[in-house]
Amino acid sequence: MMTRRLFGLAAAGLLALGLAAPGTPAAANGKFILVQSTTSTQNSGLFDHILPIFTDKTGIEVRVVAVGTGQAIKNAANGDGDVLFVHARPAEEKFVAEGHGVARFDVMYNDFVIVGPPADPAGIKGMTDVTAALGRIAEAEAPFASRGDDSGTNKAELRLWKAAGIDVSEASGGWYRETGSGMGATLNAGTAMGAYIMTDRATWIAFGNKGDYAIAVEGDERLFNQYGIILVNPEKHASVKADLGQQFVDWVLSEEGQAAIAGFEVNGQQLFFPNAGG
Amino acid sequence: MRDAACHVAPSGAVGAAPAPVLAAARGLAFEAGGRRLVDGIDLEIREGRRTVIMGANGAGKSLLLRLLHGLIRPSAGTVLWQGRPLDRAARRAQAMVFQRPVMLRRSVRANLRFALAVRGLSGPERAERERAALASARLEELARRPARVLSGGEQQRLAVARALACEPELLLLDEPTASLDPASTMAIEEQLAEAHARGVTLVLVTHDLGQARRIGDDLVFLHAGRVAEQGDAARVLEAPRSEAARAWLSGRIYLGPPPLRPV
Amino acid sequence: MDGFFGILGEAVALILAWDADLIEIIGLSLRVTLTAVGIACLIGLPLGALVGTFRFPGRTAVTVLLNALMGLPPVVVGLIVYLMLSASGPLGVLGLLYTPTAMIVAQTILVTPIVAALTRQVVEDLNREYAEQFASLGVGPLDRVAALLWDARYSLLTVALAGFGRAVAEVGAVFIVGGNINHVTRVMTTTIALETSKGNLQLALALGVVLLGLAVAVNALAMTLRVSAQRAAYA
Numbered sequence: 001m002m003t004r005r006l007f008g009l010a011a012a013g014l015l016a017l018g019l020a021a022p023g024t025p026a027a028a029n030g031k032f033i034l035v036q037s038t039t040s041t042q043n044s045g046l047f048d049h050i051l052p053i054f055t056d057k058t059g060i061e062v063r064v065v066a067v068g069t070g071q072a073i074k075n076a077a078n079g080d081g082d083v084l085f086v087h088a089r090p091a092e093e094k095f096v097a098e099g100h101g102v103a104r105f106d107v108m109y110n111d112f113v114i115v116g117p118p119a120d121p122a123g124i125k126g127m128t129d130v131t132a133a134l135g136r137i138a139e140a141e142a143p144f145a146s147r148g149d150d151s152g153t154n155k156a157e158l159r160l161w162k163a164a165g166i167d168v169s170e171a172s173g174g175w176y177r178e179t180g181s182g183m184g185a186t187l188n189a190g191t192a193m194g195a196y197i198m199t200d201r202a203t204w205i206a207f208g209n210k211g212d213y214a215i216a217v218e219g220d221e222r223l224f225n226q227y228g229i230i231l232v233n234p235e236k237h238a239s240v241k242a243d244l245g246q247q248f249v250d251w252v253l254s255e256e257g258q259a260a261i262a263g264f265e266v267n268g269q270q271l272f273f274p275n276a277g278g
Numbered sequence: 279m280r281d282a283a284c285h286v287a288p289s290g291a292v293g294a295a296p297a298p299v300l301a302a303a304r305g306l307a308f309e310a311g312g313r314r315l316v317d318g319i320d321l322e323i324r325e326g327r328r329t330v331i332m333g334a335n336g337a338g339k340s341l342l343l344r345l346l347h348g349l350i351r352p353s354a355g356t357v358l359w360q361g362r363p364l365d366r367a368a369r370r371a372q373a374m375v376f377q378r379p380v381m382l383r384r385s386v387r388a389n390l391r392f393a394l395a396v397r398g399l400s401g402p403e404r405a406e407r408e409r410a411a412l413a414s415a416r417l418e419e420l421a422r423r424p425a426r427v428l429s430g431g432e433q434q435r436l437a438v439a440r441a442l443a444c445e446p447e448l449l450l451l452d453e454p455t456a457s458l459d460p461a462s463t464m465a466i467e468e469q470l471a472e473a474h475a476r477g478v479t480l481v482l483v484t485h486d487l488g489q490a491r492r493i494g495d496d497l498v499f500l501h502a503g504r505v506a507e508q509g510d511a512a513r514v515l516e517a518p519r520s521e522a523a524r525a526w527l528s529g530r531i532y533l534g535p536p537p538l539r540p541v
Numbered sequence: 542m543d544g545f546f547g548i549l550g551e552a553v554a555l556i557l558a559w560d561a562d563l564i565e566i567i568g569l570s571l572r573v574t575l576t577a578v579g580i581a582c583l584i585g586l587p588l589g590a591l592v593g594t595f596r597f598p599g600r601t602a603v604t605v606l607l608n609a610l611m612g613l614p615p616v617v618v619g620l621i622v623y624l625m626l627s628a629s630g631p632l633g634v635l636g637l638l639y640t641p642t643a644m645i646v647a648q649t650i651l652v653t654p655i656v657a658a659l660t661r662q663v664v665e666d667l668n669r670e671y672a673e674q675f676a677s678l679g680v681g682p683l684d685r686v687a688a689l690l691w692d693a694r695y696s697l698l699t700v701a702l703a704g705f706g707r708a709v710a711e712v713g714a715v716f717i718v719g720g721n722i723n724h725v726t727r728v729m730t731t732t733i734a735l736e737t738s739k740g741n742l743q744l745a746l747a748l749g750v751v752l753l754g755l756a757v758a759v760n761a762l763a764m765t766l767r768v769s770a771q772r773a774a775y776a
Contacts, residue, residue, distance in 0.1 A: 078628055078629045080628050208741040209741070209742050
């Protein structure tokens with residue numbers, strides 16, 4: 001009798017604990033939008049800096065799903081998101097052309113850098129010509145860690161190899177190593193294996209596990225990394241909160257939003273350079 | 279007194295009319311693994327009597343009990359309950375105690391309550407039967423203990439009390455005291471005597487000759503799945519007529535016919 | 542070993558600081574996982590008990606299936622739930638994607654086969670012991686299942702804890718269907734993955750120690766209740 005009661009009490013207690021545990025603090029008025037974006041914007045802390053400003057002003061909570069650009073675009077194409085905020089211009093234009101997005105706008109850019117180990121086996125430290133540097137890495141067959149995940153960074157990297165006239169698919173598994181994971185995971189893996197890695201500067205500056213790695217190649221215009229913002233097309237996906245999403249797009253492109261982006265710094269360095277309406 | 283004409287009752291009371299047949303086996307057979315383990319058994323259990331089943335290991339005693347109780351289906355033949363085929367209602371008039379008592383992982387009292395609840399009892403009547411069962415098993419002090427921490431003897435006392443609490447007309451017992459010490463054995467026999475006094479019919483499988491003498495009215499001796507001999511218990515134990523019973527009672531291994539027949 | 546103690550120290554510091562964000566994340570982890578385990582038990586315990594108690598055609602196939610489903614990769618479960626709940630999926634209209642409810646659904650799918658398969662094993666073993674006695678008493682099918690579940694309660698508590706362990710440590714499914722949205726669907730495991738990807742390995746490991754502590758706490762609580770329930774039975 002006693003046993004049964006105690007045991008039932010225990011089960012009920014555990015379940016109640018589960019249900020009563022602090023849940024989701026809903027936005028004050030319940031208004032929120034969902035933004036499909038990339039790990040680089042999330043991990044650098046940019047969103048933590050700019051989103052509270054927007055929410056204070058409009059009362060709209062912004063929920064960010066941060067995944068690779070490729071996955072973000074696919075999620076948005078399924079209608080799972082109100083706004084797409086990524087960095088892979090050709091894929092973004094295709095997204096709009098297929099009718100998934102209303103229109104694409106430039107928001108800001110940052111740049112990619114190639115980081116490497118202090119030993120610098122390919123001898124590329126200080127170079128500013130990115131394709132020449134990639135040529136030397138290939139020639140030296142020095143290890144290079146690639147995202148290999150169809151993300152914006154991965155796409156940009158592959159474009160640069162192509163420009164350098166190198167077919168990395170032949171070296172895949174050899175000195176060219178595809179981690180198939182996000183920027184952070186690739187940095188963790190690449191630094192551990194002494195490989196060169198191409199990363200966006202924002203992620204690199206904010207990255208906490210640099211070890212003795214340093215930037216080897218930077219400053220080439222071809223390393224610029226343009227971010228775009230797109231409202232997901234409500235005519236294609238009825239669940240899209242077009243009005244709230246449009247408010248966010250408008251704000252990001254406004255003077256106030258652009259200033260907020262420019263004001264975001266890590267270790268005293270500005271990471272993103274607004275260029276909307278440019 | 280149906281059936282009396284065609285049956286010579288193995289009654290101890292000379293001259294008295296035999297008690298009515300409660301349960302009967304007719305041409306009962308059971309096969310498993312290509313062997314006939316119970317073969318053509320005819321048997322009658324008379325109301326209010328105490329029937330002892332004996333025989334060597336593998337003679338089919340436990341199988342016969344399970345067949346009578348309806349726990350397994352016969353390959354051939356029938357089990358009759360008051361002249362009619364054994365059904366669900368008839369099985370509710372029976373109870374069985376196993377060699378190793380099956381104790382639910384609950385308190386002593388909850389073990390009794392479970393069996394009574396299955397019979398649809400609740401409220402004051404169930405409480406009264408619980409109390410009476412605890413008293414007859416002399417387990418009042420241990421009522422709230424988990425049944426499985428009791429000693430072997432206490433567990434078997436509880437198992438017998440649980441079976442009797444359901445107020446069966448027929449109680450089947452499969453070597454209930456085989457692994458118990460003499461004191462525990464006596465306690466079980468007292469419970470059985472009490473039940474017998476209340477009119478419960480008993481069928482007991484045992485290897486214990488003393489127990490067979492103390493308890494048995496009738497005795498059925500099985501050999502190799504068949505009835506080798508049956509009759510008044512005292513008579514069979516004193517002057518067995520079958521070679522199988524004679525050999526077993528004198529401690530010899532009897533290998534004579536009939537052998538186990540392949541199906 | 543210096544690193545290990547550093548991480549341990551950081552974990553303790555994290556807890557002592559009682560940071561509001563961390564509390565929220567721990568709370569959501571518990572809420573999602575305990576709810577999922579609760580639902581999984583409501584489904585898996587009777588299901589496993591039925592398969593473990595009764596013979597029916599296809600029983601072996603069901604057993605094999607349940608055992609195989611125990612090894613479901615969380616990412617696959619995540620993808621399936623994502624495709625169901627996506628705005629362009631069949632259940633998109635419910636608007637559950639990227640909510641704690643979606644995470645509960647995914648973890649429930651992940652844990653139910655574990656609870657059912659282990660319950661089947663436990664109940665089948667117990668039924669082997671009880672079957673004749675139950676048949677003798679004339680226990681009906683439903684009473685039989687209920688009695689077996691009740692009598693196996695202590696083993697089944699371990700079964701539920703196995704499910705809890707699997708769910709609370711899982712990251713693949715909740716990441717896909719929850720989206721790791723700050724203050725909405727961020728739980729311990731997705732936070733650990735996020736901090737790892739930021740290269741904050743110390744913090745990630747410290748969070749891992751906190752998660753381990755959480756699992757230890759839940760197990761200890763369950764075992765304490767078990768022991769006190771057993772002791773109450775002796776009183």
